[in-house]
Amino acid sequence: MTKAEVVAAQRAWARYVTEQDVDRLLELYDFGAPDEPVLFKPTLADVIRLDRDGARSYFVGGDPNYPNDHGFLNRGWKQVEFQSAAGPILKAGGLGYKDMGHYTFIDGDGNATRADYTFAYHKLDGRVLISLHHSSLTWFPPVED
Numbered sequence: 423m424t425k426a427e428v429v430a431a432q433r434a435w436a437r438y439v440t441e442q443d444v445d446r447l448l449e450l451y452d453f454g455a456p457d458e459p460v461l462f463k464p465t466l467a468d469v470i471r472l473d474r475d476g477a478r479s480y481f482v483g484g485d486p487n488y489p490n491d492h493g494f495l496n497r498g499w500k501q502v503e504f505q506s507a508a509g510p511i512l513k514a515g516g517l518g519y520k521d522m523g524h525y526t527f528i529d530g531d532g533n534a535t536r537a538d539y540t541f542a543y544h545k546l547d548g549r550v551l552i553s554l555h556h557s558s559l560t561w562f563p564p565v566e567d
Contacts, residue, residue: 423545425509428519431543431550436502439527442495444481448474452544452551465537465557466494501528504539518544518553524560536560 431450438447451460451474459472467480468490479485483493506523520542527535542554 423518423543423550425519427545427550428521428543431552432504432521432541435552436504436525439495439502440499442498444478444495447481447495448477450550450552451477451555452546452553453477454553458553460552461554461556463556464494465535465539465559467491497527498530499527500530502526503528518542520554525557 435447435450438444438450451462453460453474460477462471462477462480463469464480469476469488471477471480471488475485476488479488479491481493481495483491483496485491503526504523505525506521508523509521511520520540522540523538524536525539527537529535536559537557538560539557540554541552543550544553545551
């Protein structure tokens, strides 16, 4: 796997978010075997998910097992910009890449939502897949008068 392949995977992820294509988006994740689940705790999720159903619910909502999900893709994102803190970094052992930084989601009205992210990637059967996805809203300290 190369840095360029990781960047291409990030671009695909951003494209599928803006296209609201949940099926293609989920194909970017390695849901793997039960003993090696994906670790998925995205920006607006209240619980960690370990499987495809949990991830699907986050993106589109409607699963009674995740009553607080309202569908991240339903927010109508028009643009996603990744801003890596250091660029994808080779993991120990050379098995994959990890990346951390900020991404900004812009909706149809031009409103921006900024979150901090951490992703881990590996390659399986010629495809770059996400094995860890964690993000949270960026914390901005209060301004003192």
